[in-house]
Amino acid sequence: MIIDCHGHYTTAPKQLEAFRDKQLAGLADPSRRPASVDLGITDDEIRASVEGAQLKLQRERGTDITIFSPRASGMAHHLGDPATAAQWARVCNDLIHRVCKLYPKNFVGVCQLPQVPGVPPSTCIKELERCVNELGFIGCNLNPDPSGGWWKDPPLTDRYWYPIYEKMVELDVPAMIHVSSSCNPNFHATGAHYINADTTAFMQLITADLFKDFPKLKFIIPHGGGAVPYHWGRYRGLAQDMKRPPLAEHLLKNVFFDTCVYHYPGIELLTKVIPIDNILFASEMVGAVRGIDPETGNYFDDTKRYIDQLNALSDQNRTKIFEGNARKVFGRLNAALKQRGLN
Amino acid sequence: MIIDCHGHYTTAPKQLEAFRDKQLAGLADPSRRPASVDLGITDDEIRASVEGAQLKLQRERGTDITIFSPRASGMAHHLGDPATAAQWARVCNDLIHRVCKLYPKNFVGVCQLPQVPGVPPSTCIKELERCVNELGFIGCNLNPDPSGGWWKDPPLTDRYWYPIYEKMVELDVPAMIHVSSSCNPNFHATGAHYINADTTAFMQLITADLFKDFPKLKFIIPHGGGAVPYHWGRYRGLAQDMKRPPLAEHLLKNVFFDTCVYHYPGIELLTKVIPIDNILFASEMVGAVRGIDPETGNYFDDTKRYIDQLNALSDQNRTKIFEGNARKVFGRLNAALKQRGLN
Numbered sequence: 001m002i003i004d005c006h007g008h009y010t011t012a013p014k015q016l017e018a019f020r021d022k023q024l025a026g027l028a029d030p031s032r033r034p035a036s037v038d039l040g041i042t043d044d045e046i047r048a049s050v051e052g053a054q055l056k057l058q059r060e061r062g063t064d065i066t067i068f069s070p071r072a073s074g075m076a077h078h079l080g081d082p083a084t085a086a087q088w089a090r091v092c093n094d095l096i097h098r099v100c101k102l103y104p105k106n107f108v109g110v111c112q113l114p115q116v117p118g119v120p121p122s123t124c125i126k127e128l129e130r131c132v133n134e135l136g137f138i139g140c141n142l143n144p145d146p147s148g149g150w151w152k153d154p155p156l157t158d159r160y161w162y163p164i165y166e167k168m169v170e171l172d173v174p175a176m177i178h179v180s181s182s183c184n185p186n187f188h189a190t191g192a193h194y195i196n197a198d199t200t201a202f203m204q205l206i207t208a209d210l211f212k213d214f215p216k217l218k219f220i221i222p223h224g225g226g227a228v229p230y231h232w233g234r235y236r237g238l239a240q241d242m243k244r245p246p247l248a249e250h251l252l253k254n255v256f257f258d259t260c261v262y263h264y265p266g267i268e269l270l271t272k273v274i275p276i277d278n279i280l281f282a283s284e285m286v287g288a289v290r291g292i293d294p295e296t297g298n299y300f301d302d303t304k305r306y307i308d309q310l311n312a313l314s315d316q317n318r319t320k321i322f323e324g325n326a327r328k329v330f331g332r333l334n335a336a337l338k339q340r341g342l343n
Numbered sequence: 344m345i346i347d348c349h350g351h352y353t354t355a356p357k358q359l360e361a362f363r364d365k366q367l368a369g370l371a372d373p374s375r376r377p378a379s380v381d382l383g384i385t386d387d388e389i390r391a392s393v394e395g396a397q398l399k400l401q402r403e404r405g406t407d408i409t410i411f412s413p414r415a416s417g418m419a420h421h422l423g424d425p426a427t428a429a430q431w432a433r434v435c436n437d438l439i440h441r442v443c444k445l446y447p448k449n450f451v452g453v454c455q456l457p458q459v460p461g462v463p464p465s466t467c468i469k470e471l472e473r474c475v476n477e478l479g480f481i482g483c484n485l486n487p488d489p490s491g492g493w494w495k496d497p498p499l500t501d502r503y504w505y506p507i508y509e510k511m512v513e514l515d516v517p518a519m520i521h522v523s524s525s526c527n528p529n530f531h532a533t534g535a536h537y538i539n540a541d542t543t544a545f546m547q548l549i550t551a552d553l554f555k556d557f558p559k560l561k562f563i564i565p566h567g568g569g570a571v572p573y574h575w576g577r578y579r580g581l582a583q584d585m586k587r588p589p590l591a592e593h594l595l596k597n598v599f600f601d602t603c604v605y606h607y608p609g610i611e612l613l614t615k616v617i618p619i620d621n622i623l624f625a626s627e628m629v630g631a632v633r634g635i636d637p638e639t640g641n642y643f644d645d646t647k648r649y650i651d652q653l654n655a656l657s658d659q660n661r662t663k664i665f666e667g668n669a670r671k672v673f674g675r676l677n678a679a680l681k682q683r684g685l686n
Contacts, residue, residue, distance in 0.1 A: 144529075149494070151493075151527050151529040151530070153529075155528055155529050185497065185498055186487075186497075186498050187543060187546075188546040191546035191549065191578065192542055192543040195542050196535075196539035196542060196543065199535055199542075200529055200539065204529065204531070206531075206534065207531060223574070223577075226570055227542065230567065230573030230609050230612060231566070231567070231604060231609060233604070233607075233609060233636065233643050234533075234538075234566075235534065236643070237605055237634055237643035238533065238631070241632060261577070262580055263576025264576075265615050265616050266573050266574060266575065266612070268612075269573060269608050289576075289584060291584050300576050300577070300579070
């Protein structure tokens with residue numbers, strides 16, 4: 001089985017954005033607030049939204065199941081207030097749940113959290129519990145910068161974040177560290193903010209002892225870990241200069257990298273440098289890069305091809321990347337698959 | 344000849360920091376301002392500060408000359424006002440000049456600019472001119488985020504920056520895009536802020552047409568280009584999705600990467616992915632990572648060893664990385680070397 005651990009619902013029917021418009025318009029003029037959280041999206045519209053996109057690509061590329069969450073840039077935690085954030089997360093997560101119910105053999109849900117800059121993440125616990133306990137979701141996306149490119153909240157290692165970590169450990173769900181859109185004109189969202197956040201989060205984790213406090217907490221750093229594997233010597237060296245333990249011991253029981261790196265040499269480096277047990281297959285399709293690479297004739301984000309090309313990888317290690325590691329990191333995945341009649 | 348294009352004076356005598364303390368104390372209490380810009384540093388103290396550090400490492404590693412600038416994290420453009428910034432840049436640059444005069448065959452100067460957040464970079468022209476015309480410097484370090492981790496100034500592609508670019512082109516000097524220390528607790532300076540800035544700058548350049556306006560402007564992106572080479576497919580794909588020209592045509596006549604990547608697999612990827620003409624040898628010693636890699640027994644930042652290990656590299660290409668490309672990118676380097684009796 002090939003499990004893609006990183007997919008977003010980037011193709012949701014247009015009613016979702018119309019709802020969001022009303023919600024944000026309602027901040028200025030309460031009479032414009034959406035009258036209902038019923039988006040008026042039919043099952044057929046949901047089918048149409050994924051049949052020609054994620055499902056088609058799964059079939060074409062030979063992947064089986066996608067761990068699926070709301071559109072990352074759509075989370076936009078910097079907009080609104082705790083009430084709109086809670087409503088927006090709920091609406092987005094419910095839509096993911098509908099996709100998973102319609103295609104239980106293709107999608108497993110991961111939730112958006114109702115984060116708000118400056119508001120303690122403990123306010124997200126209720127939605128996380130609802131998604132895991134009621135909707136059967138197996139993880140969450142945690143935004144390390146809810147201010148959207150201004151980086152005003154405390155680092156992920158601060159006790160500010162501990163209540164949500166406690167709940168994650170209790171529920172046995174990992175978080176993908178994933179920012180949303182950037183409202184800082186310096187940071188292009190998918191070209192700078194996403195990658196910077198990945199790098200930033202990893203460096204935060206080096207400097208602290210978060211996993212001493214939470215030995216069972218698990219993070220996936222997406223987009224191949226930002227700059228981290230390319231600069232693995234720098235990070236090993238910085239950790240050593242700072243008298244931190246070796247990274248394998250300090251972080252790699254808790255931190256994992258996905259394979260959203262859109263060319264072969266990057267994937268080759270990732271698998272050379274990072275232990276295989278810490279790499280989870282992912283493509284983020286349909287996502288940041290949608291075109292075909294003129295150098296290969298294949299989609300940039302068809303990351304399975306790059307892994308298939310790794311001759312040095314044993315079958316056992318390939319299976320870990322494609323399936324085994326996801327089953328370990330997402331503690332609820334095996335049960336979710338079994339419930340779907342998959343093994 | 345082996346030219347290291349990225350070295351900072353991280354070992355300056357302690358009087359420099361004492362001066363800075365007085366300068367910043369003077370912001371709160373004018374009576375504490377330094378009485379003089381004479382730091383009271385003797386030539387012998389300068390010799391002692393580099394003999395056991397940069398010079399020793401040059402000899403041990405077999406590199407010849409370092410393009411040398413003030414300590415990057417010491418620039419701290421976010422502190423002070425235009426007057427203190429001008430004075431601080433002048434003092435730091437004068438000290439670099441003294442090093443270059445004492446060791447003309449080992450160091451060529453690059454200057455710190457007196458940037459201040461929110462103040463147009465045109466205020467830096469005077470110091471740039473002084474350093475190039477009077478001190479014989481061949482480049483400058485340009486901080487894309489003078490606010491020190493808060494990213495409050497406009498992107499590098501904004502016309503805000505054009506006056507300094509005009510002067511750079513007129514003087515035929517490139518800039519290394521280099522941030523300073525971070526006062527945002529989210530960003531570790533050398534582990535996140537530096538690398539993020541490199542990635543951010545490159546993505547800014549993709550989105551605009553800066554080099555149409557300045558065909559002769561040249562930037563070096565340090566630290567191996569941040570995350571860019573590792574995610575080269577992502578950047579090629581994003582550019583294509585945005586209908587930008589291919590990156591080679593769009594940016595690579597003007598943008599260059601150094602080799603401050605502290606492990607062999609990273610250097611291998613850099614030289615596989617980025618055209619050889621765009622790679623300049625650098626180590627940033629004595630810099631961000633000072634230890635010995637237990638996996639190799641050599642200094643992490645002894646980047647020459649990684650390049651020496653690249654069997655696939657032709658002698659011609661190796662010479663380009665070690666020497667030829669620096670001579671092209673730094674338009675005043677050949678004259679500076681000739682003046683020193685070096686060819």
